[in-house]
Structures are given as C-alpha cells and as structure tokens.
Amino acid sequence: MKFVCSQSDLNSNLSFVSRAVPSRPTHPILANVLVVADAQKKRVSLTAFDLSLGIESSFSADVTEEGKITLPAKLLNDIVSRLSEGEITIVAEEVEEDETLLVLLKSVSGQFQVRAMKADEFPPLPTIEDGESIELPIVILTEGLKGALFAASSDETKQVLTGVHLTGTQDSLEFAATDGHRLSVVQTTLQPSTDDDEPGDTTEMPNLEGFSLTIPARALRELERMIGGRPDTEAIALQVDDAQVVFELGQQRLTVRKLDGAYPNYQMLIPKNFSRTISLERKRLLTSLERVAVLADQKNNLVKCTFDSEEGQVSLSVETQDLGSAKESMPAEITGDSGEIAFNVKYLMDGLKALPAKDIQIQLNEGNQPVIFSPLGGLKMTYLVMPVQIVK
Template identity: 60%
Template sequence: MKLVCAQSDLSTNLSLVNRAVPSRPTHPVLANVLLQADAETNQVSLTAFDLSLGIRTSFNADVWQGGAIALPAKLLVDITSRLPEGEITLDDESNPATGEGINVTLTPKTGQYQIRAMEAGEFPELPLIESTEAIHLTATALIEGLRGSLFATSADETKQVLTGVHLTVKPDSLEFAATDGHRLAVVETANERPLEDNQEQLEVTVPARALRELERMLVHNASSDEPVALYLDQGQVVFAWQNQRLTSRTLEGQYPAYRQLIPRQFERQVTIERKQFLSTLERIAVLADQKNNIVKLTIDSNAQELTLSCEAQEMGSGRESMSAEISGEDIEIAFNVKYLMEGLKALPSTEIQMHLNQTLTPVIFTPLGGLKMTYLAMPVQLRS
C-alpha cells in the first residue's frame, strides 16, 4: 500500500474517527484505526469501532497502491496532528510472511516516522444494514433536535434506556425526547424530506454518546445540504451521508410515555428575557450550596418581578430581581440550579415562557417563537 495525502485531511479525519476508539479496549486491535486505500477511486477511508459505536469517514488522496492496514490510533493522531501542513506519504512495504511484523512509514516533508501496525483482517467489520430501506433526514433538523435534547439524558447506566435520546420519525417531522427522571426535553423539528407513502413512522432510542458524535460530525459538515440516510435493524442504527458513516447499537427497553408527564393547563405564566435570566442564575449559582445546588424563585405579580435567591449556610446569601410579565398569583418555588441553567442554554429564543401550577408540580419552559421545544423541570421542596 502506498498513498500521498494532505496532512490536514489525514489529521481532521483521524480526529473524527478517534472518538470511537475505546480508552480501554477489550481486544488489542480495537485500539487501532483501520485505514483502507482504494487506487481506483483515489479514496482513503478510516474506521474506528468499539463494538458499540463505529465511525467511518473518507477523503481524497493520491493512492499509488491500494490496501488496508490497522494502525495504532492514539500514536497516529499524536504524530499526524503535530506534523506541518503539506503532503504526507504513507507507505507499507513490509512483508508479514518474513515474521518481522508490519511497519508503516509516514514521510512528511520534514522527516520520517515508522509505526508498527496490525493486519486489517483482525479488525472487526462495521455492522451493515442492507435489508431495510433508508429514511432520509435533513442535517439541520437533526442538529437542532440534538442540541435541544442531548443535555437532558441520564448518566445513570442502571437506567440504560434513559442514557439515550428517543427519536421518532413522523411523516413530516422529527421528535427528540430525553429525560433523566428529574427533567424532560422534547424538541420537534420539521423534516424537509417527508417519509415515502410506503414508509411507516419509526421510533428508536440511541445512546447519547453516539448522538453527540453524530452532532459533532454534522456540524463539522455544516455546509452540506445532502440528506442523512437512516437505516434501522434489530439492535443497530446507521446514519450515513457524503463520505461519512456512524453506526451504533440501539438501547433496548420501553421508553417512558413522556407526553403524559406534560401538564395541559397552568395557573401561572411568566414571560422573561432568556439571557438576563440565565446570567442572573449563573451569578446566584456561585453561592448555591454545594450540597444541594438549590435556587429559589419568588414570583410577584403585583410588582411584575421575578426574584432569584440563594442561601448558602456559613458562606453567605445572594438575591437578584428582574422584571417579567406575570399572570396568576404569587408563588415561591425552588429548583436545582444546574437543571435550570442547562435548560435555558438549550432554549433557542430571546424570550421564554415559564408555565407553572403549584410549588411541587412540573414546570414547563418554552421558547417564544422559533423552534418547537418543551423543557420540563421538577421543582424541589424548600425546607423551612
């Protein structure tokens, strides 16, 4: 195998796939990146796979002689990212039959590096799904939905199904839902590529880790309008577009009936400027007691004012007020400050509305205009 490619192409694509390389591989070959070079198409593809998440990406190169080889991912990333811009030659001239192992030579304009490699045949195949017809999604709809939901997934591995985002593909829209039991984010985005007449609505729960990589890769390719093809089969989901492919196992189990958690009627409503609310919260959060992280909201309809306060035992206290449009009676309510801040960061609008009933019933936050998003946060009990 021999090829010449740009340092920037090799480094950029390596950093994309490297995120699927396990930090503690169960088998030595999984610590490698599979490099495949095709002399006919002049394409080089890189693949990383931890047996749960797989990423494949490809780029153009001058391939003199095709072939495939498994290269140590961390070493290759560390060397390539530090090389100067310009052309790099990759050359594999070793003969495994001699028993000397496989060596690959990297030749940048400034010198030469030799890396010990493994045979490509040892690298596991990425799952292929060919039995199902692709559903096409727009990258913009996927990015919007993931931005508004990923933050609300659970990190608790004992509740596996909650560590992912539940994606529902409807005839002309996508719905993303994520919950960790204390809060819920639901985003609905328009899919400009509606389902075909013969295609049914689809539901799948995909691990947050895989979807974070999908979002990162799609944002990296932000200039492309090419649709993303989604393939789903038993236990596996594949997203494919341009020269890139992400494969992931799906999460088994019944996802909670989250629509039933969202109240339909509210006794109180508060309209407030999002950035001001967020920056005030960030200041108050500095004082929030490390043990409970709680912030109290006092809603005063006569003064049309929202007051945020925090009591940190033995450290001090903080209090700030801001104007708001309030309807309904006065109320005091408390939240985990982290849940409030993360929700406000994800709501993509200048103004937001807060809908609430009692001190311990679910509170709903929605953007005023723009993206159709619902963020539900459970209040916490104030101890007097």
C-alpha cells in the first residue's frame, strides 16, 4: 500500500474516527484504526469500531498502490497531529524475516516507522440491507440534540436511560432524555418546502409515523460533531433495522447499536395543571445563577429560588456554612401565590443553557412536585426538573 495525502486531511479524519476507539479494547485489533487505500477511486478511508459504535470517514489521496492495514490509533494520532502541514507519504511493507508489518510515514520534517497489524482481523462495520431508510434535515437533528442530549443519564447501570429516545409522527420528530431527576423533551417540526426555497430545494419531508428508537448518548455526541458546521439545509441519511442505526453524511458514516428495552412513558410525568406561573428573561436568570453558584456547597449543590408575586420579583440565594452566602434578584411576571423552591444548581443551569429563547416560562405547583421550564415562542421544548426539599 502506498499513498500521498495532505496532513490536514489525514489529521482531521483520523481525529474524528478515533473517537470510536475503545479506551480498554477487548481485543488488540480494536485499539487500531483500519486504513483502506483505493487506487480506482483515489480515496483513503479510515475506520474505528468498538463493537458498539463504529465511525468511518474517507478523503481524497494520490493512491499508487492500493491495500488495507490497521495502525495503532493513539500512536498514529500523536504522530500525525504533530507533523507540519504539507504532504505525507504512507507506505506499508512486510518484513520477510519475521512477517512483521511496518508502515513508513514520510513528511517534510522527517519520517516515522510504525508497527502495524493485518486488516483481516478487523471486524467489519454492520450493514443494513432491508431496514427502514429516511432522510432528515440537519436542522432537525441539531435542534433535537441540543435540547435533549444533555439530560441523558451517564450511569451505565441505567441502560436505556443512557440514550435519547426518538419518536416520530406524520409531521414531527420528538427527542426525549431523562436521568431520573430531570427530563427534557423537544418536538421538532418536519417543515414542508415553501415558495421561498431555491429551485431544487424540494427535499420531501419523511413521514415518521410509528418511528421509535433509543440511541446511545455517546453516539449522538459524535453525531453532533459530524453535523457541526454543516448548513442546516443539508440532509443526513438514516437507516434503521432491528439492531443497528446508520447515519451517513457525505463521506462520513456512523454506525451504532440501538439500546434495548422499553423507554419510560415520560409524558405521564409531565403535569397538566399548575397553580403558579413565572415568566422572565432566560439569560438574566442564567447569569445570576452562575454567580451565586460559586458559593454552592459541593455536597448538596443547592440554590433556593424565592418568588414574590406582589413585588414581581424572583430571588436566587445560596447559603454555605463554611463559605458564606449570596443572593441576587430580578424582575419577573408572576401569577399565583408567592413561595420558595430549591433546585440542584447543575440541573437548573443545564436546562437554562439549552432552552432556545430570550424569555422563558416556569410552571410549578406545591412542594416537591415537578417544575416545568419552557421557552416563550420558537422551538417547542419542555424541561422538567424535580425540586429538592428545603430543610427548615
């Protein structure tokens, strides 16, 4: 195998696929990245796979001898990222005496020799032959993931809660994530083409009636990187079967195993009626929260929220025995009785950062019942947080 490519192409594609390399591989080959050079297409593809998440990406190169080989992902990353910009020549050759595979990397500044492994042992990425296939506008995924992904559980023992649940209807796609303490639900609309669209921009919106699956949050974070910086007008191909989900965008492909198990009926958790409603500016609430949170005790990480309907004011306060206290107030429109409630600072900040609006609405009832945060206008998003009991 022999090819010449640019350092920037190799570096960016290698960095992207290497995120699927396991930190503790169950087999030595999984610590490697598969390199395939195609002389006919004049392209080089890179693949990494941890048996659950697989990422493949390709780029153009001057391939004089095609072939495939696997190289240690971390070592290759460390080398390529430190090379200066310009052309890199990669040559794979077998040492006859002991059948060792060696790969030579030549750049302007010098050369490196790296031991490699044959590609035969590298597991192939799963393919979907007869599954469902749809095209989704990137803007739908961007909105849905930004609003829901942060709320997924990081506790691997919670299995299905470590993913984001997608549910489709005829004209919408809903994203939901919960870790048992908070829940975020985003409903994105599948907009049909309008008269303002450019000629040729007549992508038919898919009918997602009955569409339902749960995708691991880790894979969706890589999907966010994959679609980041792409125009909202682009679409990504999505294929689904009983076990796998495949996302394809340009020369990049992400394959992931779906999460098994029934996702909780989260709609049952969202209250339908509220005794109090608070409307206020989101950014002001967030910046005030960030300031008082400096004094939050790491053990309980609590902030108390006091709302005064007569004064039209919301106050945030933090008291820590060993550090001190802090309090900030801001104007708000309040209906219902005055009162106070406490939240985990992190849960509150995460939700406020994700809510896509200038002004937000907070809906709540008495005591320890769920509190709902939602944007006033724009995207339809519901963020539910369980309050923390205030000890008098």
